[in-house]
Amino acid sequence: MTSEAQVINPYDGSVIASVRVSSEQDVRDAIGRAVKVAPALAALPAYRRSAILDKTASLIDDQAADLARLMAQESGKPLKYARGEVARAVETFRFAADEAQRIHGETVPMDAAKGGVGKIGYYMRVPVGVVAAITPFNFPLNLVGHKVAPAVAAGCPIVLKPAPATPLTALRLAEIMLEAGLPEGAFEVVIGGADVGEWLTTDPRVAMITFTGSPGVARAISKNAGLRRLTLELGGNAATIIDEDANLTQAVSRNIMGGYAYSGQTCISVQRIYVHRSRYDEFRDRFVEAAGKLRLGDPLQESTDIGRGFNDAAPTVTEPGGAERRKGGRGWLRGGGGG
Incomplete structure (x- = not known):
């Protein structure tokens, strides 16, 4: 049985849209699609990943007015600030497009030890795998971009849970990235509350978790993360x-x-x-x-x-x-x- 949630305009209480709330099976399936596409995305050359991100930035810029209005409706953010967020998101994806071409390893001289004379070591950076991301309501485009753009730049598929009250901008961004050439399954969006976040962060197929939000939720996520990679961006004072x-x-x-x-x-x-x-x-x-x-x-x-x-x-x-x-x-x- 599927359920739907209404997206409410916080200013006047009007219903903007209805979205499907993800079930546990929906979350597992989204992660499964991300796992399936991971090898292909990791093998995608840097110039291709860069081009997808650059195209995404251009499409966001082209749709700036519509995106700003959507954010103002679902989050209550004044239009002038929503426009500023769109401009920031364009920059975020441009920065990521540049970084996609600069992800590389390093050579290390080994002659600090006697046995290393005449030898060098090297390492290469490779994608970690599927990333799970959770974002808050207050920047429904740019904070999502902060998660998605670096993941794609690094060749990692990502499954995102936006704030349940502001999912529309994230869903629109997913459509934009598909239009920009991102493979299907490389950016999945799941909708819901704490239960969806729990299913997402406890799935062992997720290699890295990234979260922006409150310290209390972060503590719970850190327990779920275990030895997996984890980044937390929490509140300020x-x-x-x-x-x-x-x-x-x-x-x-x-x-x-x-x-x-x-x-x-x-x-x-x-x-x-x-x-x-x-x-x-x-x-x-x-x-x-x-x-x-x-x-x-x-x-x-x-x-x-x-x-x-x-x-x-x-x-x-x-x-x-x-x-x-x-x-x-x-x-x-x-x-x-x-x-």
């Missing part, structure tokens, strides 16, 4: 320091962007700012004024700076420490509710 000689015009602009882009729902969002005492009052006043000019609204409107939080839990995630501030007698300079 970003601070900014503004010294007495800082350019405040630039400091205000960059911290407004860093703190409020995509409603602060990024792993590198500015979470606290330390300002030199001599510049504090001026910075505070200019920062509050700039924050007050940000426009909230429909992510699909050109003028929108801040859309609705990704889901109902978003306010408690993006406003950590509010209770501590109130308890310490520190008030809000603008907005914040305070209740």
